[in-house]
Amino acid sequence: MNPHRKIGDVILQAEAISLSFGGVKALSNISLEVREHEILSIIGPNGAGKSSMLNVINGVYHPQQGHVVYRGKTRERMRPHEAARQGIARTFQNIALFKGMSVLDNIMTGRNLKMRANFIQQALYWGRAQREEIAQRAYVEKIIDFLEIQHIRKTPVGRLPYGLQKRVELARALAAEPSMLLLDEPMAGMNVEEKQDMCRFILDVNDEFGTTIVLIEHDMGVVMDISDRIVVLDYGKKIGDGSPDEIRVNPDVIAAYLGGSH
């Protein structure tokens, strides 16, 4: 058994988060906790507020009420790049790759945080700039191997099929060596085989690096399979929170899911 797999203490608490856009209440009074090394899934029907929750966690949206405590620190109106500095990385529901760049450059961008050379050193490609570029490239190659995308290294991302783009986006997030990884529907639109691959990657990341994972996914089979814990949202409210076995028998969840669109 890998030592990382032992689920640790709570590292992130969202406390009484409320967020609305104009008249639309995307999240109302949501609290949830994330523990170190666990895989937490957030599920719920379309428009339930799942993506909004991730956006609040890494500072893309700022809630009108409530706040997020990460590793003991309460943050107020934090910018996304600060969340990245604290070790939170993510992928997006609608692929958000850098379209004009190659796969390699996309993933290298994920390592920008680790680079310290100033722009003059970079302009001269001299000293630290050169050393860093080569060292970070080596790390990126490890990720490329890990996700089995060696053959498309130099391809512009725009030319890749959907499934591979999703994989490259995961690679870019992993390149930042995050301690917490937020994945917004990483398997949407994939065929069974691609889904299996993606599941394997997620489990491997969690297992090998001990990365805490917060996952949004619609495929119940996958969710029940890989999650340690599940949070259920519906119309911006939390209606369930517990282990997969608990969620399976939660009457509110069953009502919302089976009675609703699914």
Added chain:
Amino acid sequence: MEWQFFLEVLVGGLLAGVMYSLVALGFVLIYKASGVFNFAQGAMVLFAALSFVSIQAMGVPFWLALLLTLVLMVALGVGIERVVLRPLVNQPPITLFMATIGLSFFLEGLAQMVWGTDVHGLELGIADEPFDVAGVFISKFDLFAAAVCGTLVATLALFFSKTKLGRALRAVADDHQAAMSVGIPLKHIWAIVWGVAGFVALVAGLLWGSRLGVQFALTLVVLKALPVLILGGFTSVPGAIVGGLIIGAGEKLAEVYLGPFLSGGIENWFPYMLALLFLLVRPEGLFGEKHIERV
């Protein structure tokens, strides 16, 4: 006396602002319906005015010349849509914008190649003489221009809210799918909008042309309309009007009260700075709604 002078400057500025709004309106129409920031609107204004005076110079009577120019402008608008914009559909907005910069050069060259580069006078029969309203002098021509703009805006507003075609045009702005369900193909709608924009360019060209003389400098009115647009927003007709008034009044007041301290000539940049400062405080513009990017 002091406040009277102030009032005179203010009214003069507001009336000039209406003329800016008129050009800005052409931008808004096209932007609303097709998402294109048409930098060539200024060139279209020149093209319209130059065509009109040249046709008139051939001995064609006023109204017939007006009609012929209108036909020409609508044809031009439709042609632009066909040749330039349709192949660029689904390109990023910045690409379309750059294409219209190219278009503006093309049209300026074309207009002058066909109609020549001489400065023409344009007489609409309204003398540009002052006119006394309770001790405040107002230019008759400015008043006339404002009235024309007012009529045009009212007509467009009615057209957009009362006619089926107008509603379809508005729907295009909000939702392409919905527009299609009205039963008018998208490309027809775009052609129509470009035609209407050609018409607005004609009106602006006549008013501005009789003010400045019909010459190359007419294309520069586009530079007056841009600050109006960033102030009022690219999608709002009321924004274009109110923005025009603010820019017009602000510019004239600054010229009179600030100009002497800055050794004059500030009218080129002042509207831009005014609009820019405003945007820094309120990035969504005058009438825009706060918008949070969805991810």
Added chain:
Amino acid sequence: MFYRESGQFKSSYAADSAIFTIAQDRVFIAALLALSFVAVPGLASDYLLSGILIPFLILSLAALGLNILTGYAGQLSLGSAAFMAVGAFATYNFMIRIPGMPLLLALFLGGLCAALVGVAFGLPSLRIKGFYLAVATLAAQFFIEWVFTKFSWFSNDSSSGVISAPAMQIFGYPIDTPASKYLLTLAIVAFMALAAKNMARASIGRAWMAVRDMDVAAEVIGIRMLRTKLLAFAISSFYCGVAGALYAFVLLGTVDAQAFDLHRSFQILFMIIIGGVGSILGSFLGAAFIVLLPICLNLLGQVFHGAISTQFLANLEMMLFGGLIIFFLIVEPHGLARLWQIAKEKLRVWPFPH
């Protein structure tokens, strides 16, 4: 046949991320540099140097500057000429107000001033985007033009507002012949082009492109928007500033705000659209195209001797530029640089069709 990469294996990441990964490319660029540094100044006529090569090089530098901001960082600017003006006037003032000021230092400081002004006008980019920002850069264009025409302090209180540039020398060597001016320009442009290429392939270049392609994702990955955008404005304006100073000192011999009007800004924008947005090579190709087209048209005018008026040619030139912009945007949005690349790919596998 000779343009092959077979047999050339990259054994390190350093080799794989070099600027020219194919040996033939390295040979080609070395030959080109040798030709332009050694052969051209000796063989080329004064007209070729002053009328074509020097303007080409200087405008390439300005296009590089705009390409950094617009092509790489995705911030459309319609005010590049204004930053050229700042560079020109600042360099001029450093030269005449500080006795014994070395030329290269003055150029550098002039660029630095342009960079500072660029940062000031780049500040709004944090709150406003797209068209709104493009229009805001026009504020820079008009404001700066006005400052330099209205305040005679900048032109050393000369009555006409047009001032002739002081004589130039480097390490005691006078820069007064076309050949020496050409060499000075070439050296500066070559060095700055290399620096631009290096930045483009390093982390700062990736940060720029990330902001350009998807700003939210860029910020989420840890890129600081403020720093990245302002750095793009600063470096871009530095390039434009140096180009402006060279334009005034080396090409015109006078420092004149009229040389840096809105028309110049558009000219530089056209260069990058035709040459290739987001391409270092494209900046050069676009500048070459824009410099050569009017010359070719003039030749055409001379051939038809008198039958074509200069007015006609001027209008034809406008139509051609405008038409070409549209043509390139529709047919090849990546410009001449992409055509060049495609040609190279073809050559790689020639004579075997693929």
